[in-house]
Amino acid sequence: MKSVLSDKIKKAGTIISVPLEMIESGPYRIRKSIENIDLLAESIRVNGIIQPLSVRFVNDKFQIISGERRFAAAVKLGLEAVPCIVMSV
16 A cells, blocks of 8 residues: 555645555644534534544654544544545645
8 A cells, every 4th residue: 555655645735545554643633522423423424524634744754634533433434435635744
């Protein structure tokens, strides 16, 4: 999977589908706890993820810049991958 993503992540602003196991919380996250994502999870189950997560590529993982709640809802739903926009920050 890494080789497939390697060319795509070099270009900032690219939207790609990233497997959940390759995503981790960033060190500067604002939300310390994520509560009550049931409504968001139901919305994602019905409509999908409308706004991609913003991530950056660090140490062979994608760190979340924004989208912690969407990520938690995707995990709760058992999704395999989520849309992410790769940012250079």
